[in-house]
Amino acid sequence: MGKVTGFLEIDRQDQKYQPASDRIRHFREFTLPLSEGDVERQAARCMDCGIPYCHGPTGCPVHNQIPDWNDLVYQGDWELAVRNLHSTNNFPEFTGRICPAPCEEACTLNLEDLPVNIKTIEQALADKGWAEGWIVPEPSATKTGQTVAIIGSGPAGMAAAQQLARAGHTVHVYEREPRAGGLLRYGIPDFKMEKRHIDRRVAQMEAEGVTFHYGVNVGVTVTMEELSERHDAVLLAAGAERPRDPGIGSMDLEGVHWAMDYLVQQNRRVGGEDVSGEAPIWAGGKHVVVIGGGDTASDCVGTAFRQGALSVTQLDIRPLPPLKEDKLTVWPYWPTKFRTSSSQAEGAEREFAAATLGLVSEEGRVTGVKCARVDEKRKPIPGTEFILRADLVMAAIGFAGPRADTFIAEAGDKLALDPRGNVKANTEDYKTSIDNVFAAGDVRRGQSLVVWAIREGRQAARAIDEYLTGSSLLPR
Numbered sequence: 001m002g003k004v005t006g007f008l009e010i011d012r013q014d015q016k017y018q019p020a021s022d023r024i025r026h027f028r029e030f031t032l033p034l035s036e037g038d039v040e041r042q043a044a045r046c047m048d049c050g051i052p053y054c055h056g057p058t059g060c061p062v063h064n065q066i067p068d069w070n071d072l073v074y075q076g077d078w079e080l081a082v083r084n085l086h087s088t089n090n091f092p093e094f095t096g097r098i099c100p101a102p103c104e105e106a107c108t109l110n111l112e113d114l115p116v117n118i119k120t121i122e123q124a125l126a127d128k129g130w131a132e133g134w135i136v137p138e139p140s141a142t143k144t145g146q147t148v149a150i151i152g153s154g155p156a157g158m159a160a161a162q163q164l165a166r167a168g169h170t171v172h173v174y175e176r177e178p179r180a181g182g183l184l185r186y187g188i189p190d191f192k193m194e195k196r197h198i199d200r201r202v203a204q205m206e207a208e209g210v211t212f213h214y215g216v217n218v219g220v221t222v223t224m225e226e227l228s229e230r231h232d233a234v235l236l237a238a239g240a241e242r243p244r245d246p247g248i249g250s251m252d253l254e255g256v257h258w259a260m261d262y263l264v265q266q267n268r269r270v271g272g273e274d275v276s277g278e279a280p281i282w283a284g285g286k287h288v289v290v291i292g293g294g295d296t297a298s299d300c301v302g303t304a305f306r307q308g309a310l311s312v313t314q315l316d317i318r319p320l321p322p323l324k325e326d327k328l329t330v331w332p333y334w335p336t337k338f339r340t341s342s343s344q345a346e347g348a349e350r351e352f353a354a355a356t357l358g359l360v361s362e363e364g365r366v367t368g369v370k371c372a373r374v375d376e377k378r379k380p381i382p383g384t385e386f387i388l389r390a391d392l393v394m395a396a397i398g399f400a401g402p403r404a405d406t407f408i409a410e411a412g413d414k415l416a417l418d419p420r421g422n423v424k425a426n427t428e429d430y431k432t433s434i435d436n437v438f439a440a441g442d443v444r445r446g447q448s449l450v451v452w453a454i455r456e457g458r459q460a461a462r463a464i465d466e467y468l469t470g471s472s473l474l475p476r
Contacts (some may be wrong), residue, residue, distance in 0.1 A: 059106030096123030154182025154442025157459030259396030302343030
């Protein structure tokens with residue numbers, strides 16, 4: 001907790017944003033951080049609430065000890081607060097920027113719609129930790145002599161790699177792309193999180209003994225069987241990249257794309273990678289329609305505005321949610337309520353209860369999206385059809401599971417999948433149906449949050465450590 005009466009004396013203060021008219025002119029982060037004094041005042045609002053739902057499984061998947069480090073910030077002991085934060089979360093600068101903050105929804109003060117500004121404090125702690133040189137490599141003093149292969153360098157793979165290296169194992173991370181980060185790097189735009197944060201962590205992990213192998217597509221350029229024979233354990237952490245089909249057909253029309261193809265190309269462009277060999281997906285001077293109401297769709301919206309789109313419309317099949325939840329029936333759980341992302345606030349038109357019936361085209365190029373209003377069962381209502389003008393359409397209705405054309409195809413029936421097509425493994429030992437092969441993150445649980453990936457990566461690291469050595473001192 002912070003100051004006993006802080007929640008009564010101090011108003012909640014949020015980070016400000018650059019004006020939309022300014023921030024859409026670049027791809028950099030646009031939040032304006034609070035001063036250290038203001039952060040300490042916000043931490044002082046953390047109350048003696050008795051049962052802090054914020055850091056249990058309800059509010060924080062990695063179990064951040066939020067009241068503890070809030071109190072340390074309030075007392076001015078930022079260095080100890082940074083150490084406390086890192087005891088549960090390997091990458092707080094990631095989650096402090098892109099986590100939707102279920103901890104704040106679970107905060108007791110959220111009963112009055114004024115939760116402690118936990119996410120802002122977390123980001124401030126991580127940034128100060130780097131600025132002050134408190135975050136340094138922590139290589140293991142001893143080596144176990146055993147090696148672990150990790151397939152995928154997203155948040156689950158990175159968290160597991162760091163934990164296992166610190167436990168003394170030799171860790172090799174195999175990544176299909178030219179750089180580490182997975183969808184943190186290639187899916188999330190720089191205006192939400194600049195990639196220097198990932199690069200800094202990769203450098204730290206390399207100093208701790210982790211070896212990254214880039215351009216390795218497991219199941220294509222190297223087999224999983226080879227890695228399994230070469231290493232004592234293998235962790236599958238390849239994410240869930242297979243897009244969910246919107247069922248509109250005509251995805252081969254010119255101007256129609258999967259959302260991730262669009263975001264990945266722009267992230268490569270911003271990151272200085274060569275995209276000259278790809279057909280450009282560009283929103284400048286176009287009317288854009290984004291199909292989907294989630295975070296990926298919102299990222300497409302913000303990217304389109306920065307590329308100079310004339311208009312952006314976002315289609316959501318769900319009904320317009322209530323402006324405010326019923327606290328007594330929902331709290332401390334994540335509520336369904338009307339939310340506006342920073343990208344949507346930049347000028348997007350939002351259509352709710354709208355089904356996408358199909359695409360309109362001329363000479364092989366999309367010119368519109370045919371829609372209709374839906375009933376409570378999400379079925380189109382006859383007579384409500386309308387057409388939206390569209391020069392560029394992105395399908396962003398989520399992900400159906402891991403890609404099936406890589407190690408999953410190679411393993412065949414040996415690798416058990418759950419009914420949704422994810423790799424089957426439990427959360428006790430994270431073992432798959434193949435001996436010495438484990439799975440964690442979105443490849444196991446399906447599309448989820450970065451904070452859940454970090455938690456699963458950490459827990460899988462402990463399970464692998466126990467498998468290799470018989471015991472583990474790594475936290476669970």
